[in-house]
């Protein structure tokens with residue numbers, strides 16, 4: 001089968017299209033999926049597999065050398081414990097703990113990490129969802145998002161942010177999105193009640209107070225957002241660049257509410273998202289679509305930090 005593998009030792013791994021064996025024997029809870037589409041997440045290019053193996057060969061032994069986490073595709077085989085999925089089912093999901101290896105024509109994934117694909121989405125659209133939409137849902141939940149509360153979403157136009165705005169509206173929150181000027185109309189169209197252009201001055205001291213500040217850029221910390229949080233606000237970060245991971249425990253020592261979301265793939269959450277999509281209140285936004293052979297270009301697009309929604313790679317007919 002065709003797949004994308006990483007080569008090279010630099011901080012920027014090279015992605016190569018290779019011919020490799022199809023996955024081996026299915027474990028009891030495994031589902032074999034013919035992948036139609038996968039999507040790109042910043043974590044893919046922040047971690048160089050080869051460096052990780054060199055640094056910690058035992059820990060990373062289980063990590064698959066093939067790239068890609070999100071997938072949407074068709075079930076082509078099932079392990080003996082699998083009763084909720086049948087050959088021919090269209091599914092979507094991810095297994096981030098071991099890396100799904102979804103940039104491949106076939107991949108194995110645990111049945112607990114997938115759900116049936118939303119009926120009204122193409123495979124390309126469905127593949128855009130799992131990691132980013134689960135992060136948005138779980139981050140809002142961790143920040144005790146509830147109807148009527150005010151949330152500020154920093155990074156509202158990107159992969160996670162474009163889902164967070166829509167999911168927060170689904171949950172009945174008053175949403176203010178932070179993005180650059182070129183994305184303000186887009187974030188309003190996603191449903192935000194108010195939009196702040198971060199290029200027009202330091203809003204962190206002038207935008208008022210919020211019940212929840214959800215920083216999906218991971219550039220901010222509870223300390224840089226102290227004025228936005230007031231006395232009772234909750235700060236949640238996606239923690240991507242590590243700064244807030246250091247500041248969050250300090251902030252908690254001061255008795256404040258802060259946390260980092262670490263996304264997990266649970267079928268019930270994928271089903272919650274599927275229900276929102278099928279009800280018409282959540283739609284994945286696709287920044288750009290590439291073929292498997294164009295994976296390097298797809299990763300470069302993600303590395304640019306300027307994506308509006310998600311970068312998707314169509315795997316089928318590679």
Ligand SMILES: NC(=O)c1ccc[n+]([C@@H]2O[C@H](COP(=O)([O-])OP(=O)(O)OC[C@H]3O[C@@H](n4cnc5c(N)ncnc54)[C@H](OP(=O)(O)O)[C@@H]3O)[C@@H](O)[C@H]2O)c1
Pocket residue numbers: 041042043131132135154155156157158159160161178179180181182183198216217218219237238239240241261262263302305306307308309
């Ligand atoms: N902990 C976890 O489980 C988890 C899960 C998912 C993601 N993450 C992390 O979360 C971060 C975001 O992921 P993503 O997929 O959403 O990334 P992304 O799609 O690459 O985000 C790009 C977006 O960020 C916006 N942006 C850049 N600088 C900004 C700023 N100063 N203020 C506000 N918005 C800004 C850009 O908008 P403009 O072009 O308008 O600036 C663009 O729309 C990454 O660091 C990722 O590693 C962590």
